[in-house]
Amino acid sequence: xxxxxxxxxxxxxxxxxxxxxxxxxxxxxxxxxxxxxxxxxxxxxxxxxxxxxxxxxxxxxxxxxxxxxxxxxxxxxxxxxxxxxxxxxxxxxxxxxxxxxxxxxxxxxxxxxxxxxxxxxxxxxxxxxxxxxxxxxxxxxxxxxxxxxxxxxxxxxxxxxxxxxxxxxxxxxxxxxxxxxxxxxxxxxxxxxxxxxxxxxxxxxxxxxxxxxxxxxxxxxxxxxxxxxxxxxxxxxxxxxxxxxxxxxxxxxxxxxxxxxxxxxxxxxxxxxxxxxxxxxxxxxxxxxxxxxx
Numbered sequence: 001x002x003x004x005x006x007x008x009x010x011x012x013x014x015x016x017x018x019x020x021x022x023x024x025x026x027x028x029x030x031x032x033x034x035x036x037x038x039x040x041x042x043x044x045x046x047x048x049x050x051x052x053x054x055x056x057x058x059x060x061x062x063x064x065x066x067x068x069x070x071x072x073x074x075x076x077x078x079x080x081x082x083x084x085x086x087x088x089x090x091x092x093x094x095x096x097x098x099x100x101x102x103x104x105x106x107x108x109x110x111x112x113x114x115x116x117x118x119x120x121x122x123x124x125x126x127x128x129x130x131x132x133x134x135x136x137x138x139x140x141x142x143x144x145x146x147x148x149x150x151x152x153x154x155x156x157x158x159x160x161x162x163x164x165x166x167x168x169x170x171x172x173x174x175x176x177x178x179x180x181x182x183x184x185x186x187x188x189x190x191x192x193x194x195x196x197x198x199x200x201x202x203x204x205x206x207x208x209x210x211x212x213x214x215x216x217x218x219x220x221x222x223x224x225x226x227x228x229x230x231x232x233x234x235x236x237x238x239x240x241x242x243x244x245x246x247x248x249x250x251x252x253x254x255x256x257x258x259x260x261x262x263x264x265x266x267x268x269x270x271x272x273x274x275x276x277x278x279x280x281x282x283x284x285x286x287x288x289x290x291x292x293x294x
Contacts, residue, residue, distance in 0.1 A: 011025070012024065012025045012043075012069075013025075013026070014069075014070075015089060015092035015093065016092075017085060017088045017089060017092060018074070018075075018085070018088070019074060020065045020070065020071040020072070020073070020074055021070060021071040022062055022063065022064075022065070022070045022071070022085075022089060023043060023062060023063040023068050023069035023070045024060065024061070024062040024063075024089060024093065025043050025059075025060075025061050025062070026058065026059070026060050026093065027050055027054045027058075027059050028050075028053060028054030028055065028056070028057050028058050028059045029054075029055075029057075029058055030056050030057045030058055031057055031058065031098070031099075031100070031101070031124065032057065032058045032060060032090070032095055032098050032099075032100040032101070033053055033057040033058065033059050033060065033100065033101045033102075033103065033288050034060045034061075034062075034086060034089075034090070034100055034101070034102045034103065034112075035049065035050075035059065035060070035061040035103045035105075035277075036061075036062070036064070036086070036102070036103065036104050036105065036108035036111055036112060037061075037067075037105050037106070037108055037277070038105045038106025038107050038108055038274075039106060039107045039207060039210050039211060039214075040067065040173070040176070040203070040206070040207035040210075041067065041105070041106075042063055042067060042068035042069075042189075042193070042197055043061045043062065043063050043068050043069075044068075044189055044190070044193050045189070045275070045277060045278065046059075046061050046277055047188075047189075048188070048277060048278060048281035049277050049281040049284050049285055052281060052282060052285035053285050053288060053289070056289055057101070057288065057289075058095075060089070060090070060093065060095070060100075062089055064077075064082070064085070064108075064206070064210075065206060066202055066203060066205050066206015066207070066209060066210070067197075067203060067206050067207075068197055068203075069196075069197065070206075071202070072202045072205060072206070073205065073206050073209050073210075076145065076148070076149050076209060076212070076213045076216070077209070077210055077213050077216075077217055078213075078216065078217060078220050079110055079111070079114040079217050079218075079219075079220030079221040079223075079224055080114060080118065080220060080224070082108075082110070082111035082114060082115075082217065083111060083114035083115040083117070083118045083119065084118070085111075086102065086111065086112075086115045086119075087115065087118075087119050087122065090122070096122075098122070099121070099122055099123060099124040100122060100123065100124055101123075101124050101125040101126070101127065101288055101291070102115050102116060102123060102125075102126055102127070103127040103128075103129060103284065103287075103288060104126075104127070104128055104129065104131060105129040105130065105131070105275075105276065105277060106129075106130060106131060106132055106274065107131075107132045107210065107214060107217070108131075109128040109129065109130075109131020109132055110131070110132055110217050110218055110221045111217075112126060112127075112128065112131075113126065113128065113131075113221060113262075114220070114221050114224055116230055116231075116234065116236075117224045117225070117228035117229070117230060118224065118228060120228075120230070120231045120234070123231070123234060124235075125234065125235040125236070125237075125288070125291040126230075126234060126235070126236045126237070126262075126264075127236075127237045127239065127284070127287045127288055127291075128236070128237070128238045128239065128258070128264070129239045129276045129277065129284055129287075130239060130240055130241050130255075130272075130274050130276050131238070131255075131258065132214070132218065133254040133255065133257070133258045134215065134218035134219075134222075135222075135254075135257070137215045137216075137218035137219040137222060138215070138219055139216055139219040139220065139223075140215075140216060145213070145216060148212040148213060148216075149209065149212065149213070151212065152205070152208040152209045152211070152212040153205065153208075153209070155208055156201055156204050156205040156208050157201075159201075159204055160201040160204065164204075165198070165199055165200060165201055165203070165204045166199045169198035169199045169200070169203070169204065170191070170194045170195050170198045170199060172198070173187065173189075173194055173198045174186075174187045174194070177189075177275065177278075180273050180274040180275045181273040181274075181275050181278055181279055182241075182271055182272050182273040182279045183273075185273075185278070185279070188278060225261075230262065230263075233293075235265075235291035235292045235293055236259075236262050236263065236264035236265070236292070237264060237265050237266075237267060237287040237291060237292060238255055238258055238259040238262070238264045238265070238266045238267070239267050239269055239276055239283060239284065239287055240252055240255035240256075240266065240267070240268050240269065241268075241269050241272040241273055241274055241276055241279070242268050242269075242270060245270070247268050252268065264292075265292040267283065267287065269283045
């Protein structure tokens with residue numbers, strides 16, 4: 001099911017997947033490119049990248065449950081579930097028969113790689129933007145997973161009862177964006193959009209739930225790597241924001257290891273923080289428009 005809406009002057013829509021309304025924005029023309037942002041981020045965090053891609057690509061960006069304008073998260077995330085979410089969204093948009101470039105930032109890099117492994121025939125290229133890397137994650141048992149979910153929801157209820165999302169949510173968002181940008185640059189997002197999303201319990205709950213199950217998702221991806229190889233000719237690019245000028249820091253070493261494991265092209269993006277799409281949108285666009293071997 002879908003419906004039209006207007007958000008911040010941008011035409012958007014809602015599609016229902018797994019019983020949850022998902023906020024989706026589709027712009028541009030040409031081959032499809034899907035953009036998925038990291039933990040607690042929203043569709044508008046890709047704003048600097050979209051004008052660079054839209055003349056050449058049909059750009060699809062969406063909010064996961066409990067993020068942006070999408071409905072509350074009903075279940076805990078898994079690597080397999082997030083991969084199938086991307087596929088279901090594309091199906092709902094009438095793009096099920098197309099091969100797409102999938103861009104995953106931070107934790108969404110786990111989701112994007114899972115999509116490429118589970119839906120190789122639908123994947124044209126994979127771009128991992130300062131993606132999460134966990135080489136030794138182990139899945140929790142069912143009881144531990146249930147306790148994590150319960151703890152996340154209880155924390156959200158307590159924070160909401162204290163009025164903290166409404167009072168401090170937008171300020172927390174602004175602070176976290178500053179901490180994640182090069183030179184502690186300010187958050188460029190429209191204040192009205194930030195207030196609309198980050199004053200809600202829905203977004204607090206979504207962030208807490210994804211954070212609680214972060215290692216579960218990472219462990220799920222490791223399991224998929226063992227059973228579902230990437231297509232040998234798939235163009236894969238790993239973009240990394242180094243923590244040191246010479247790229248010898250631990251984070252960059254983990255990104256190098258990820259690129260080596262995936263047979264990917266590694267591109268270091270100096271002058272960028274973790275939020276590559278805000279600091280160096282051109283680097284993200286180039287990775288999409290010029291995949292390895294093209």
